[in-house]
Amino acid sequence: xxxxxxxxxxxxVAIVAVYMFYYITSLSDWHFVDNVxxxxxxxxxxxxxxxxxxxxxxxxxxxxxxxxxxxxxxxYRKEDYFSASLLLFWLSQNFFNISVxxxxxxxxxxxxxxxxxxxxxxxxxxxxxxxxxxTDQVASFMYIIGWIILIFAIIYSLKFxxxxxxxx
Numbered sequence: 001x002x003x004x005x006x007x008x009x010x011x012x013v014a015i016v017a018v019y020m021f022y023y024i025t026s027l028s029d030w031h032f033v034d035n036v037x038x039x040x041x042x043x044x045x046x047x048x049x050x051x052x053x054x055x056x057x058x059x060x061x062x063x064x065x066x067x068x069x070x071x072x073x074x075x076y077r078k079e080d081y082f083s084a085s086l087l088l089f090w091l092s093q094n095f096f097n098i099s100v101x102x103x104x105x106x107x108x109x110x111x112x113x114x115x116x117x118x119x120x121x122x123x124x125x126x127x128x129x130x131x132x133x134x135t136d137q138v139a140s141f142m143y144i145i146g147w148i149i150l151i152f153a154i155i156y157s158l159k160f161x162x163x164x165x166x167x168x
Contacts, residue, residue, distance in 0.1 A: 009082055009161035016089050017154055023093060024146075027100050037094055040067045042113065057124045061101075064094040082160035088153035095146030103139030105132060 023031060041060040048059025068091040076084035104110045105122035112118050126132040 004163065006161050006163055010158065013086070013154065013157045013161060016086065016157075020089055020093060020150055024096060027096060033090075033093060034097060037064055037097055038113070040064055054125070054128055057119055057121050060121055061098055061125075064098060065091065068094060082157060085153055085156035085160055088149050088156070092146045092149035092153055095142050095149060099139045099142035099146060102126075102142055103135060105135040105138075 023033075040063045044059035044061070044063025044066075045056055046059075048062060049056040051059075068087055072084045072087035072091065074084075075081075075087065101110065102122040105120065105126050108120045108123055110120075112120060122135075122138075123132065126135060126138060131138070
């Protein structure tokens with residue numbers, strides 16, 4: 001079957017990809033999308049709060065991964081593969097964001113919602129697992145996962161920018 005390209009999708013992918021590269025080069029800055037992720041992060045503490053202290057603290061990060069994954073899976077199941085792959089950009093962005101937070105587990109220099117009276121999630125998580133000394137490796141792992149997902153997002157969202165001629 002002949003396929004044609006949807007230039008509007010290609011332009012959208014290009015815009016999102018450029019933003020992601022900007023985001024990656026300015027990880028220490030706060031971005032608008034971080035506000036959105038913060039809402040889901042904080043909701044994760046509430047949602048997972050019923051499962052004990054450790055899961056409650058981990059729940060913020062879990063929710064940052066779960067929400068974009070669920071949206072992506074929803075579109076995938078609807079066979080809207082372009083939207084599903086486009087949402088992988090959001091998932092990758094969350095992994096980059098998590099890498100910054102996890103990487104701050106020892107120094108604890110990032111400002112926290114609630115100030116000094118609240119847990120630093122990743123300090124608590126890594127300390128509880130007795131792996132605080134591996135903070136840099138955990139942060140690097142999250143960063144690498146972010147890149148892997150970003151590469152898939154670019155490849156597949158471009159791939160699904162092509163559509164059958166009869167779908168025009």
